[in-house]
Amino acid sequence: MKGRLVRGLLIVPFAVFFLVPLLAMLDFSTRDGDGRSGRAWAALVENEQLREAIISSLLLALFTVVLMVVLLVPTMIWVRLRVPRASRMIEFLCLLPLAIPPLVIVVGISGVYAWVSYFLGNSALTLTFAYVVLVLPYAYRAVDSSLASVDAVTLSEAARSLGAGWVTVILRVVLPNIWTGVLAAAFISAALVLGEYVFASLLNFDTLPVVVALLGKSDAAVSVAASLAALMFAFVLLLLLSFAGRSRHAERT
Amino acid sequence: MPSLDMESSTALAVTLLDLHRHYGPVRALDGLTLEMTPGEMVVLLGPSGCGKTTALRILAGLDTATSGQVLVGGKEITRVPANKRDMGMVFQAYSLFPHLTVVDNVAFGLKLRGVDKRKRLARAEEMLALVGLAEHRDRYANQLSGGQQQRVALARALAIEPSVLLLDEPLSALDAKVRVQLRDEIRRIQLEVGTTTLFVTHDQEEALAVADRVGVMKDGRLEQLAAPTELYNRPATRFVAEFVGLSNRLPARLEGGSAHVLGNRVATLHGSAASGSGRALVRPEAIRLERAEDGNARVLTVAFLGPISRVMCTMDDGETVLVQVSSSLGATLTPHDRVRLTTGDDAVLVVAD
Numbered sequence: 348m349k350g351r352l353v354r355g356l357l358i359v360p361f362a363v364f365f366l367v368p369l370l371a372m373l374d375f376s377t378r379d380g381d382g383r384s385g386r387a388w389a390a391l392v393e394n395e396q397l398r399e400a401i402i403s404s405l406l407l408a409l410f411t412v413v414l415m416v417v418l419l420v421p422t423m424i425w426v427r428l429r430v431p432r433a434s435r436m437i438e439f440l441c442l443l444p445l446a447i448p449p450l451v452i453v454v455g456i457s458g459v460y461a462w463v464s465y466f467l468g469n470s471a472l473t474l475t476f477a478y479v480v481l482v483l484p485y486a487y488r489a490v491d492s493s494l495a496s497v498d499a500v501t502l503s504e505a506a507r508s509l510g511a512g513w514v515t516v517i518l519r520v521v522l523p524n525i526w527t528g529v530l531a532a533a534f535i536s537a538a539l540v541l542g543e544y545v546f547a548s549l550l551n552f553d554t555l556p557v558v559v560a561l562l563g564k565s566d567a568a569v570s571v572a573a574s575l576a577a578l579m580f581a582f583v584l585l586l587l588l589s590f591a592g593r594s595r596h597a598e599r600t
Numbered sequence: 601m602p603s604l605d606m607e608s609s610t611a612l613a614v615t616l617l618d619l620h621r622h623y624g625p626v627r628a629l630d631g632l633t634l635e636m637t638p639g640e641m642v643v644l645l646g647p648s649g650c651g652k653t654t655a656l657r658i659l660a661g662l663d664t665a666t667s668g669q670v671l672v673g674g675k676e677i678t679r680v681p682a683n684k685r686d687m688g689m690v691f692q693a694y695s696l697f698p699h700l701t702v703v704d705n706v707a708f709g710l711k712l713r714g715v716d717k718r719k720r721l722a723r724a725e726e727m728l729a730l731v732g733l734a735e736h737r738d739r740y741a742n743q744l745s746g747g748q749q750q751r752v753a754l755a756r757a758l759a760i761e762p763s764v765l766l767l768d769e770p771l772s773a774l775d776a777k778v779r780v781q782l783r784d785e786i787r788r789i790q791l792e793v794g795t796t797t798l799f800v801t802h803d804q805e806e807a808l809a810v811a812d813r814v815g816v817m818k819d820g821r822l823e824q825l826a827a828p829t830e831l832y833n834r835p836a837t838r839f840v841a842e843f844v845g846l847s848n849r850l851p852a853r854l855e856g857g858s859a860h861v862l863g864n865r866v867a868t869l870h871g872s873a874a875s876g877s878g879r880a881l882v883r884p885e886a887i888r889l890e891r892a893e894d895g896n897a898r899v900l901t902v903a904f905l906g907p908i909s910r911v912m913c914t915m916d917d918g919e920t921v922l923v924q925v926s927s928s929l930g931a932t933l934t935p936h937d938r939v940r941l942t943t944g945d946d947a948v949l950v951v952a953d
Binding site for chain 2: 497498501502504505506507508509510511512515520523524526
């Protein structure tokens with residue numbers, strides 16, 4: 348009872364801290380002279396530049412997540428099962444983007460991107476490659492903690508002794524048991540990509556955050572509406588993540 | 601009890617031939633040769649690091665021998681990958697797939713073999729009935745006790761009708777009571793299905809209780825491979841005598857193929873020192889104890905162990921001797937009592953000092 352009261356008291360300032368700016372954004376984006384209107388929100392769909400930026404960012408998030416999962420998850424499982432001595436090196440490589448300022452990375456890869464644009468065209472979707480590197484530290488942590496919570500080596504040996512090949516071991520034994528971690532990595536990556544500004548801006552791609560910043564200079568209401576929409580989208584993703592984790596836990600207990 | 605398709609006639613012989621496994625300078629296996637007859641249960645027993653688990657893992661295909669051969673049913677499988685070996689294995693760590701129910705765990709190997717759903721579920725249920733867990737078919741691993749998880753793991757290993765069953769210290773994570781129950785159950789099931797089985801453990805009581813033959817390992821080699829009674833009563837080496845069961849190391853004088861121990865003349869086992877003085881390895885239950893004011897020892901402590909008691913005595917020459925007596929005799933003894941210790945008629949192994 349006392350614990351519940353303390354929790355209730357604690358949640359109030361936190362809720363105020365997070366909700367007041369969101370409510371202020373909602374208030375600002377729906378203001379129209381003395382009254383209210385949905386003009387700024389309608390512009391999210393009607394404004395072609397903004398619409399394209401939203402689609403670009405969503406596709407970027409999707410491609411980044413897919414490429415990250417395809418590259419990182421099998422690599423981490425393989426390292427854990429077959430070459431554990433390489434785990435330090437993989438961890439170091441994955442966490443490296445965290446230690447290098449994004450600005451430095453952008454300056455470093457801008458030369459590479461000239462070639463990427465030359466071969467793949469000047470689409471914002473080519474940012475996928477840079478974003479996969481950017482999300483590695485967060486995705487690595489999520490997958491690694493999930494892998495550490497199961498005895499992947501014993502499970503894989505049990506599966507092997509029952510006749511499973513390596514692909515079956517990864518897809519049907521290890522992956523289902525680290526699914527929550529992979530899901531967490533995917534959602535966190537998507538949320539990061541939706542909010543990434545430095546790479547996109549300096550490499551001259553019109554993603555949602557770049558266009559929102561631009562719009563902020565000409566039409567602040569639309570800019571705030573887009574920001575709020577992006578925030579809410581990320582919030583929904585994280586909410587789904589926590590539910591996914593909880594339901595998997597519940598089905599086993 | 602459910603009827604089983606598996607017959608002992610399908611059991612295969614297993615041969616490990618001069619197996620070596622080197623990890624840098626460490627020789628985990630150093631020329632291990634072991635032959636198992638069809639349907640036999642051999643237990644590899646030894647201290648940590650003796651190579652018993654390495655031998656089992658090489659047989660399973662989970663580790664690769666530096667040199668040597670593995671043969672099952674006369675066919676060499678040394679380079680065959682683990683998933684093509686058709687062996688069922690139960691691990692020391694709990695190894696049930698957490699995302700699958702008990703019945704799906706047991707049916708997993710059959711699913712991989714393309715057995716249709718109806719048949720594989722029937723087989724899984726049959727195996728669960730065999731290990732006494734039919735009513736737990738829809739549970740997940742974390743809803744089972746450790747003993748239940750190992751039973752399901754056993755059912756899973758047997759469901760695929762393996763050519764060889766491998767048990768890698770399957771009981772060591774369980775508490776003492778469950779360990780004894782499951783140990784007996786494993787033996788019952790093994791006899792019923794008749795699969796050739798290699799069991800690895802460091803627990804000598806477990807080894808002696810379930811094995812057809814016990815192989816005692818030391819430094820990557822087999823010290824002795826024999827039936828439990830022979831291993832216990834006629835240890836081939838000092839290591840075996842000391843590792844299996846408790847042994848006193850009593851001063852002995854060798855003379856004409858026999859030894860003088862505690863004033864008695866007893867035969868010596870093969871492998872004993874030939875002459876001179878040495879130490880006889882004598883089991884606590886092979887020493888007779890009687891109350892005697894003019895005896896040769898004094899009681900130090902008496903430990904009550906249920907049906908038996910262990911009495912620690914000090915000989916007049918200062919040697920400490922452990923004796924096993926019935927608890928009815930043990931109850932009459934108190935520290936400082938004078939007693940007479942003599943050896944029985946069993947032959948003893950005498951080693952150099």
